[in-house]
Amino acid sequence: MTLNIYNTLTRRREPFETLEEGRVRMYVCGPTVYADAHIGHAMSAIVFDVIRRYLEFAGYEVTYVTNFTDVDDKIIVRAQETGQDPFELAQYFTDKYLTHLSDLNIKPADTYPRVTSEISNIIRAIESLGETDYAYAVDGSVYFRVDKDDDYGKLSRRRQEDAVAGTRVAGEEGKENEADFALWKGAKEGEPSWDSPWGAGRPGWHIECSVMCLHHLGEMIDIHGGGNDLVFPHHENEIAQSESLTGKPFARYWVHNGMLQLSGEKMSKSIGNLVTIDSFLQQHSADALRMLIFSGHYRKPVSYSEESIEAAERSTARLRGGLRPPSGTVAVGGKASNLREVTESARSGFCQAMDDDFNTSAALSHLFELVRAINTARAAGISGPFFQAAQDTLRELAGVLGLSLTEPGGPEDNVLAAKPFIDLLVSVRTAMREQKQWAMADMVRDGLAVHAVQLEDTPNGTTWRIEDAR
């Protein structure tokens, strides 16, 4: 059983081998913090969270680094529009994003480097590139000399002529070659800047990631991730910088997630077709977003719609249902040993699917099989160690996918205060049912249902739960 990962660099699935035995160094490109993050950002974070969780599950020690771009044109423009300090603006959205990551049940990274805290390293790297002629300065800016880099374009499989045709980047006069990109941008009036050998300025977009990787993970890393919209130019340029700097292959596996789409188009800030993480979480659970993403493959686009997220919400509830307590006392027998078999096959099937380039959709199908077996066993009165083991496995494997399988969080908290009253109504209703006063009993049940409290009469008494997050 070996893990295979699709590598954008080679365009094929490759057996996963780490640089260092038992250890994985991974870097994932984080957001530019100038506005509220949307669920497309969440998708990327979730995809790499699962990759990280699965690697850890498989026994690797993972060092996970993801960055914040906290200085760039958009932040500056936004700050000027709103009259804020650009650093405060970036800090605000950085904090907010960290909160989102936590709300989305994404495991914290080992380090969250930011551009503004890496300036001196960045300057040193640019100087070094200058010494080897990979970089040249023009009017206070520094550019990377693409022509000097023989294998430039190997990630995106783009020839320079293709890239340059029809492209014209304003404000970068003086470049030797249209394809050259900025390592350091000379400061304009009123922009945040740092002193450098080339005068006041700030880092270009791509150099930050190269340097942060180098600084926090080393010259070579195992996995470099991000959205597939970063393949060109961002990751292409990162490779150019890093490998020109160290002379070594930068990242072993380049992993890219597909785009989240809304009404047939990529969700993005510039198009404006987005759902912020804020507004998403007000209506839906973090688990549902994961389920939506996992229903397909991480490299393919995912369509977001009210319909698709509702379906994901319901399928999450189905998984959750597998964790309901047993109702009987039978510990052994044919049904119990069948449950044990399904538990084992679900586990191996899950791993097999995940080993195949993180095929979450196939992996999930095994969880659903396990749920069905658990439900069947419960109905047959099974409890005891096999039942326990089955639920533990479900919880564990769902955990590898980062699914919490807890009841919808928001309303549950609000419900806490109402709990004694709901319990009271339920017990009154139970008394009514004992006297076969069905009409009255139904009235109570329907009345509670209006407030999203769903009653269920079982042989062991009546239970209730909160039906939906809305």
Add this chain to the structure above:
RNA sequence: GGCGACGUAGCCAAGUGGUAAGGCAGGGGUCUGCAAAACCCUGAUCGCCGGUUCGAAUCCGGCCGUCGCCUCCA
């Protein structure tokens, strides 16, 4: 225009050579005082055309359609 991805039941979607996982929705049934939950049964020959093969959703070619990158972007 260049590079790339995709097109599977009502919807989402796995499956890369041997007669199509799973989820949601729908229909029928069991259970239930009635419900709910659960369980059982129920649906597609895989965009179109041609080719390779004993055999293709899966390989090759063409066409149609959708999407991404080529400018900031997870």
